[in-house]
Structures are given as structure tokens and as C-alpha cells.
Amino acid sequence: MIDLGRELSVPVLQIDLANGFFRDRVRVDLNGRTVLDREDVTTRTQIEFAADCSAEVATGRSKLQVVLSERGLSESFPVDVSGPTYLEISIAPDGRIRCRSSPEPFRRA
Amino acid sequence: MVKKTGRGDPRAEPKVAIPRFTDPEAAVEVEPESAAETAAAGIEALEERGARAIPTELPVPWPLRFAASGRYVHEIQIPAPIAPSQPIPASAPQPAARLDGARLIPLFREELRLDIDGRFPQMTASGTIRPGLSTSIHWIARLTPAGANVWTGVIWYKDGNAAAFPYTQVRITVVRSLFPHQRTATVKFSGGGAPLRRSIYRFRSPHYHHVEFEFDCATGVTPVTSIETCAHPNRPPSIPCQTLTIEEAFLRAGFQVTKSGGDSVVPLAGAGPDARWSDMEMHDAMQTYWSRFANQAQWSLWAFFASLHESGTGLGGVMFDDIGPNHRQGTAIFNDSFIKNAPPGDPNPAAWVRRMRFWTACHEMGHGFNLAHSWQKSLGAPYGSPWIPLADEPEARSFMNYPYNVAGGQTAFFSDFEYRFSDGELLFMRHAPARFVEMGNADWFDHHGFEQARVSPEPTFHLDVRANRSKPEFEFLEPIVLELKLRNISAGPQLIDENLLSNLERLTLVVKKRGKPARLYIPYARYCRSAKPVVLPPGEARYDSVFVSAGQNGFDLAEPGWYTIQAALHLDEEDVTSEPFHLRIAPPTGYDEEYLAQDFFSDDVGRILAFDGSRFLATGNGVLREVAERLSTRRVALHAQVALGSALARAAKVLDLGNGKRELTSAKAAGGQIGAASADPKEAHAQLQAALFTQEPLAAESLGHVDYKYYADRYSDWLADEGDTREAARVQDELYKTLAERRVLDRVLREIRDRKESYGRQRR
Numbered sequence: 001m002i003d004l005g006r007e008l009s010v011p012v013l014q015i016d017l018a019n020g021f022f023r024d025r026v027r028v029d030l031n032g033r034t035v036l037d038r039e040d041v042t043t044r045t046q047i048e049f050a051a052d053c054s055a056e057v058a059t060g061r062s063k064l065q066v067v068l069s070e071r072g073l074s075e076s077f078p079v080d081v082s083g084p085t086y087l088e089i090s091i092a093p094d095g096r097i098r099c100r101s102s103p104e105p106f107r108r109a
Numbered sequence: 110m111v112k113k114t115g116r117g118d119p120r121a122e123p124k125v126a127i128p129r130f131t132d133p134e135a136a137v138e139v140e141p142e143s144a145a146e147t148a149a150a151g152i153e154a155l156e157e158r159g160a161r162a163i164p165t166e167l168p169v170p171w172p173l174r175f176a177a178s179g180r181y182v183h184e185i186q187i188p189a190p191i192a193p194s195q196p197i198p199a200s201a202p203q204p205a206a207r208l209d210g211a212r213l214i215p216l217f218r219e220e221l222r223l224d225i226d227g228r229f230p231q232m233t234a235s236g237t238i239r240p241g242l243s244t245s246i247h248w249i250a251r252l253t254p255a256g257a258n259v260w261t262g263v264i265w266y267k268d269g270n271a272a273a274f275p276y277t278q279v280r281i282t283v284v285r286s287l288f289p290h291q292r293t294a295t296v297k298f299s300g301g302g303a304p305l306r307r308s309i310y311r312f313r314s315p316h317y318h319h320v321e322f323e324f325d326c327a328t329g330v331t332p333v334t335s336i337e338t339c340a341h342p343n344r345p346p347s348i349p350c351q352t353l354t355i356e357e358a359f360l361r362a363g364f365q366v367t368k369s370g371g372d373s374v375v376p377l378a379g380a381g382p383d384a385r386w387s388d389m390e391m392h393d394a395m396q397t398y399w400s401r402f403a404n405q406a407q408w409s410l411w412a413f414f415a416s417l418h419e420s421g422t423g424l425g426g427v428m429f430d431d432i433g434p435n436h437r438q439g440t441a442i443f444n445d446s447f448i449k450n451a452p453p454g455d456p457n458p459a460a461w462v463r464r465m466r467f468w469t470a471c472h473e474m475g476h477g478f479n480l481a482h483s484w485q486k487s488l489g490a491p492y493g494s495p496w497i498p499l500a501d502e503p504e505a506r507s508f509m510n511y512p513y514n515v516a517g518g519q520t521a522f523f524s525d526f527e528y529r530f531s532d533g534e535l536l537f538m539r540h541a542p543a544r545f546v547e548m549g550n551a552d553w554f555d556h557h558g559f560e561q562a563r564v565s566p567e568p569t570f571h572l573d574v575r576a577n578r579s580k581p582e583f584e585f586l587e588p589i590v591l592e593l594k595l596r597n598i599s600a601g602p603q604l605i606d607e608n609l610l611s612n613l614e615r616l617t618l619v620v621k622k623r624g625k626p627a628r629l630y631i632p633y634a635r636y637c638r639s640a641k642p643v644v645l646p647p648g649e650a651r652y653d654s655v656f657v658s659a660g661q662n663g664f665d666l667a668e669p670g671w672y673t674i675q676a677a678l679h680l681d682e683e684d685v686t687s688e689p690f691h692l693r694i695a696p697p698t699g700y701d702e703e704y705l706a707q708d709f710f711s712d713d714v715g716r717i718l719a720f721d722g723s724r725f726l727a728t729g730n731g732v733l734r735e736v737a738e739r740l741s742t743r744r745v746a747l748h749a750q751v752a753l754g755s756a757l758a759r760a761a762k763v764l765d766l767g768n769g770k771r772e773l774t775s776a777k778a779a780g781g782q783i784g785a786a787s788a789d790p791k792e793a794h795a796q797l798q799a800a801l802f803t804q805e806p807l808a809a810e811s812l813g814h815v816d817y818k819y820y821a822d823r824y825s826d827w828l829a830d831e832g833d834t835r836e837a838a839r840v841q842d843e844l845y846k847t848l849a850e851r852r853v854l855d856r857v858l859r860e861i862r863d864r865k866e867s868y869g870r871q872r873r
Binding site (some may be wrong): 019022023043045047048049052074104105106107109 | 365421422423424425426427428447469472473476482485488491492493
């Protein structure tokens with residue numbers, strides 16, 4: 001895992017799969033390139049976290065696509081990156097994939 | 110928002126009235142400090158005769174007030190056998206057992222937890238009752254004061270063999286005393302049509318449970334197990350300034366907290382070369398360094414203070430122990446995570462950091478007690494199960510809420526945080542069945558917290574879960590269909606939705622195998638129907654069936670063994686909860702059953718049975734055909750035949766995707782189209798006839814009366830639509846005969862006659 005405490009010349013996108021996952025097959029594509037493809041992804045409710053990945057990405061706008069093929073869910077999100085960026089992907093109670101962005105790590109306990 | 114009751118203010122020193130009674134008839138002063146049982150009965154008698162307390166006011170500090178809350182015990186004791194003074198050889202005649210009348214041993218004990226004063230009282234009583242030597246029931250009642258030292262309430266929760274404990278009301282009378290061994294609580298159980306039951310419990314402890322903590326730390330890490338509550342200026346104005354320890358925080362929650370005495374330092378080498386801790390490394394450390402580690406449930410918890418988790422600074426702490434057979438025994442706090450970063454401009458960063466580390470420790474340990482986060486109380490399947498639907502508390506000032514998640518952020522949180530758990534969490538920790546809370550017992554998130562169901566003290570309805578058979582035993586592989594009966598037990602007619610029982614949005618059904626965690630039943634589909642109000646007269650009932658074997662969780666009822674099923678119906682004004690229903694699944698009787706079980710307990714088969722057939726799930730249909738053929742004498746064959754026959758009775762629409770595509774795409778883009786699958790009347794007739802009318806009593810019992818009639822009606826309607834009204838009428842005749850022998854309601858038999866007559870009118 002990349003240590004995000006270090007300063008990097010190329011921004012790093014940290015992607016957390018957070019809430020709503022249960023034994024899901026999840027694929028995350030960043031600008032068409034698969035950065036995460038994992039089976040049996042399940043949220044640990046005590047920290048609201050399921051899995052994560054990180055990728056170096058150029059500044060500017062990127063496209064993030066999240067696919068849960070077995071549930072028939074797919075969603076794309078535009079991501080604007082100017083420095084280290086943290087994304088949190090969740091499956092909302094209405095069944096839709098949600099994404100929120102932060103310039104700082106998401107805090108869990 | 111956590112309520113501030115205003116009671117139990119530790120700083121107050123109220124004047125305490127020590128009651129002394131006068132008997133108005135005998136004009137004799139009755140001492141309350143007589144033998145406990147006599148005192149309890151005596152005081153009750155005096156109260157009933159209008160005796161009044163003569164207050165004698167003395168300034169008595171709070172700790173010496175005669176608090177009544179705590180744990181009480183009622184023991185049934187027998188004389189202990191006297192062991193022979195010397196061993197008797199096995200070959201020698203064995204003397205008859207002798208009993209020592211002077212020494213008693215407990216045969217069994219019942220407990221009462223009374224929660225009506227002290228810290229954060231929940232006005233609740235709970236207990237464990239043993240109506241028989243091999244059964245026990247856990248009950249919970251909400252209490253309201255009903256006089257001096259008297260509380261009454263409705264029993265709103267039961268866990269265990271509730272049929273052996275029908276009571277619905279409690280009346281509790283407490284005898285307070287300066288001397289703990291003289292304190293008693295007399296509980297009268299009433300209601301439910303059972304004779305009154307009265308038990309006298311003796312005070313044992315001001316706490317509800319005992320728990321033990323051990324605080325270990327990694328090399329170079331300082332554990333934070335206490336704070337000065339006034340060290341940081343942002344705090345509730347009313348909070349007493351004191352040193353608050355983790356033990357005290359849980360003491361206030363009602364626990365007698367002790368330390369294991371094994372606090373130690375865990376070598377940093379356990380974290381691997383990166384000095385950060387993975388979950389597996391923490392598990393290993395727990396097993397190695399926790400002095401109390403054991404593969405068993407126990408009221409003991411390990412808290413480990415380390416620098417960082419392998420995931421980095423974003424994780425402040427974790428209850429990492431959610432694997433293996435015994436969850437929730439270990440927690441970790443990461444001192445160098447984000448919790449060490451005070452906000453810019455904070456007036457006392459050092460105190461802020463210490464407070465966050467302290468909060469994190471109590472938070473993670475709260476997970477050890479099976480508490481969920483404040484905002485996720487309602488979260489259930491597939492992650493676990495609250496027993497009764499819970500309300501989220503996103504603004505709660507509780508250890509279980511993230512300070513930075515509330516409105517106004519951590520500043521708002523700590524300005525109003527009294528270092529406590531919420532009332533709902535306290536109710537759970539103090540009064541839930543112990544196995545839900547005890548570390549290492551119920552899995553993480555299973556039975557996490559629960560809340561009082563909106564049970565009315567004067568309920569309008571009664572809900573039953575039952576099976577239409579004399580003994581609740583099911584064959585191995587037999588799909589389980591249960592009957593729901595909702596009866597109007599009020600004095601007047603009630604307006605309800607006609608589809609109330611089939612509307613699973615309003616129904617919570619929990620399935621639990623003995624020895625396994627409970628699971629929330631999640632049906633394959635939920636139906637949206639327009640409401641159709643109907644009147645349910647007093648004493649009348651509505652019925653419906655529910656197929657509980659399988660749902661989105663898979664087959665919850667599959668393995669042989671004992672199961673408990675309970676339902677809660679959520680009406681607008683109240684929740685109606687059924688008694689637990691216990692059933693048994695028998696073991697397989699032969700090789701064929703075991704062999705076919707490997708394919709039978711599949712999602713396809715579950716869906717085919719739930720939806721009464723499928724023209725698409727070919728694999729599942731193949732399994733059911735094999736079941737019907739190889740297990741033709743078993744009840745599962747009837748269900749298989751119903752599903753197979755129902756699907757073939759009429760032509761069906763099928764979505765044909767051709768070869769399809771791997772990536773997600775629209776059916777149109779994949780070249781899909783709706784096709785028609787023709788009916789197979791001959792096969793349908795054979796399957797349905799075999800299922801419904803070769804072993805009628807067996808079919809009615811296994812399918813359940815509601816579904817048996819439903820399938821028979823559909824079959825006869827289909828025959829009538831095909832032009833064979835004579836055969837349709839014959840089916841209704843058979844149905845009538847079968848259900849009449851099973852003594853269904855006259856109303857149902859009239860419906861069958863009416864249907865048969867309608868076929869006759871069609872012929873004419």
C-alpha cells in the first residue's frame with residue numbers, strides 16, 4: 001500500500017470501498033484501466049470499510065467506474081484531482097453506488 | 110440525542126427519608142428490618158391496609174442512599190449430599206446417600222436485574238426464569254412507579270421457551286435497607302392466563318454484570334486509560350471535574366469492572382518490519398499476550414494500544430476480532446492515527462488528544478460489547494441482526510458515535526458529551542440476554558442492541574406463528590411453510606389492510622438455529638399492493654402463509670436440528686410480536702436425501718419454490734424433477750411437483766438473451782427478446798394431481814392449509830378455464846373433504862362450496 005504520508009510528485013488517488021458491500025464482486029476502473037477487481041468484498045461494519053486500492057493519476061479530470069456485475073450495478077464518476085485525493089465508494093440503501101471525495105483521509109474507528 | 114434524565118446526580122446530597130410504618134389497626138410499630146421474606150410480605154400487607162410511612166429525615170450522602178437497582182438472585186436450594194469420610198471400594202456395598210440438612214446447595218438460580226435508580230436508570234427490569242429444570246427464559250419489562258418502592262410494567266421481551274412463561278405483567282416491590290443482604294425484590298408475574306407467580310429475590314450486587322479488562326500496549330506506546338474531565342475547556346458545563354477511568358465509564362454503564370492483573374507490553378516485533386499492525390498480527394498478539402485468552406465466551410475483553418494500523422493514519426481504532434468462533438474479545442487503539450491531530454487553534458491540544466484516545470478506547474470496547482455505531486443501529490441483514498428494528502441515533506452523544514460526524518462537528522459533540530452510552534445502548538448492555546453482549550458469544554453484529562418494540566400495554570392484536578401439524582417436526586429437505594394468524598383481541602372492530610400479512614414490508618421474521626446466530630429472513634421479493642381496508646371484528650383472525658425455508662440469505666432452514674422463529678408485525682400504532690415458534694428438522698433418512706441435498710439447497714431451487722415454479726431456472730427444475738422421482742415418498746416431492754406443475758400449466762413469457770454478453774449491457778443491446786414458452790397441460794395435470802390429490806392429508810399438512818387451498822383453487826380454476834368444469838368441481842370436492850377433516854374454519858369451507866357452485870354455473 002502506498003504510504004500517503006509521503007509527498008509525491010504525481011497525485012495519488014486513494015479509493016476506499018466503504019458501506020453496503022456484502023460478498024460482492026467489485027471492479028473499479030480508472031480512466032479505463034482496472035485498478036481493483038476483487039471477489040467477496042464485504043463491509044466490516046465496525047469501521048465501515050471493505051477494501052481499498054490506490055493509483056497514481058494525472059492532475060485534472062479522471063473517470064472512475066465502479067461495477068458490481070453480480071448485482072447489475074455500474075456507475076461512473078468524474079474525479080477532479082489536483083493533489084492527494086481520497087474517494088469513498090458506498091452502496092446506498094436505495095441500491096445506488098455513491099462516491100464522495102475528500103482532500104484528507106476518511107477517518108474511521 | 111441522549112436524554113438527560115436529571116436523575117442520579119452524583120453531586121447531590123439529598124435528605125433521605127427512612128420509612129417506618131405504623132399499622133393503623135394494631136397501633137404497633139413494624140420494623141422493616143425483619144427477615145426479608147416476612148418483611149416483604151409484611152410491608153405489602155401494611156400498604157394494602159393503608160399504612161403510611163412516617164418520614165424521618167436525615168442528611169445521608171448519596172452513596173448510602175438505599176439504591177434498589179442492581180442484580181438480585183432467587184435460588185432454589187436442596188440439602189447437600191454428605192460424602193463418605195473414607196473412599197468406599199467399588200466392590201463394596203455402596204451406602205445410601207445421606208443429606209446434610211445444615212448445608213444447602215443451589216439447585217438452580219433465577220436472576221433479576223432491576224434498573225430504576227442510580228446512574229442513567231432505564232426504568233427496566235429483566236430476569237432469567239427457570240420454569241423447568243431444563244428450560245430458561247429471559248424476560249424484560251418496562252417499569253413505571255406504582256407507589257412507594259413499587260413498580261409495575263409490561264413484559265415486552267422474552268427469549269427462550271416463552272410458551273412455558275406466558276406472563277405479561279410484573280409488579281415489583283422492593284425492600285430497601287442499609288444492609289445489602291437484607292434488600293429484597295418481590296416480583297409478581299401475572300397475565301397471559303396463567304396463575305400468579307411470585308418470587309422473592311435477594312440483592313447481590315449494585316451491578317448488572319461483571320466484566321474484566323486487560324490493557325496491553327505495544328513497545329513505546331502509552332495507553333490512555335483515564336482522562337481529567339475538565340482538562341479541556343470544551344465540555345458540558347455541568348460535568349463534574351474528576352479523573353475518569355475506562356473502568357469507571359463502564360461502571361457507570363452498570364458493570365462491575367475488574368482488571369485481569371495481566372497488563373503487559375507487547376514487543377514491537379509482533380507488528381512485523383513496518384511497525385504497523387495488521388488484523389492478523391493483532392490476533393496473534395491477543396492469543397499470545399492476553400492473559401485471559403481462551404477459545405470460549407467470557408466476560409473479558411482485551412484492549413491493545415498500538416501506534417498505527419497497517420492501513421495508515423485514517424484508522425483510529427478497531428474491534429478487530431470478527432473472525433473465528435469467538436468474536437469481540439479484542440480491540441485496538443492506534444495512538445498515532447488521526448486521533449493525535451488536534452484541530453488547528455485548539456485551546457488545549459494535549460488534552461484534546463488524550464480525550465480522543467480515551468474516547469477511541471471506550472468506543473472500540475463498546476464494539477466488544479456488541480454495540481453498533483450510533484448511526485447504524487437500524488442496519489441488519491446481511492451483516493447481522495438487531496432483534497427488533499432499531500432507530501438510528503446520528504446525533505447521539507454516546508461513545509458509539511463519531512464526534513466529527515454530528516452536526517457542528519467534534520466541538521459540538523464534546524460540548525455536550527457526558528462520557529456515556531445512550532439509553533438504548535445501556536438498555537442493551539444491562540438487560541439483553543447475556544449471550545448477545547458477552548464477549549466471545551454472539552457473533553459481531555448479531556443481535557446488536559435492540560430497542561423496545563412498540564408493544565402496547567393493551568394490545569389490539571395477537572400474532573401467532575404456527576404449523577398445521579400436531580408436532581412441529583419437518584422432514585429433511587421438506588420446504589417449511591408456516592401460517593401467520595393475526596387475531597383482533599380488542600373489544601371493537603379494527604380496520605386493517607387486507608394484504609397486511611402478505612405485505613412483508615411490515616413483517617420482521619427472525620430464524621435462529623440452536624447454537625447459531627439468528628438470521629433475519631429476507632424474502633426473494635417484496636410486493637407493492639394498493640391498500641385495501643377490511644374490517645376485522647373482535648375475536649376474528651386473518652391468516653396467511655409464509656415460506657421461510659429460503660430467501661436472499663439462502664436456505665436458513667436446512668440442516669437438521671432445532672430452530673426458533675419469531676415474527677413482529679409493524680402496525681401504525683403498535684408492534685405485534687409473536688411468541689417464539691420452535692420447530693425441528695429431522696435428519697436425513699437415506700443416501701438419496703443426502704446426495705440430493707447438495708443440489709437442493711441452492712439459490713435456484715429456493716427461488717423456484719418461493720415463486721411456485723420457473724420456466725427459466727433449468728438447473729433448479731432438473732433438481733426438483735430428480736427429487737420428485739427419487740424421493741417420491743417424501744414430503745419434499747409434493748412441493749417439487751407443485752412447482753413443476755404450476756410452471757407448465759400455462760404459457761409463459763421468457764426473456765431470451767441468446768448468447769448474451771459478459772459486460773453489463775441492456776437486453777436490447779444484447780439482442781434479447783421476449784419469447785413464449787408453451788404450456789404443457791398434460792404434464793402440469795400429472796404433477797399437480799400427484800402433489801395435491803394422492804396423499805391429501807399429507808399435502809395439506811406439508812403445504813399448509815392456506816397454500817394447499819391456494820394451489821387447489823388455482824388448479825381447479827385452470828381446469829375450468831380449459832373447459833373441464835366437471836373435473837374442477839371434483840377438485841373442490843376433494844379439497845372440501847380434506848380440509849373439513851382437518852377442521853378448518855367454516856368460512857373456508859363455505860368458500861370452497863361457493864367456488865364449486867361457480868363451476869356448475871359455468872357449465873350451465
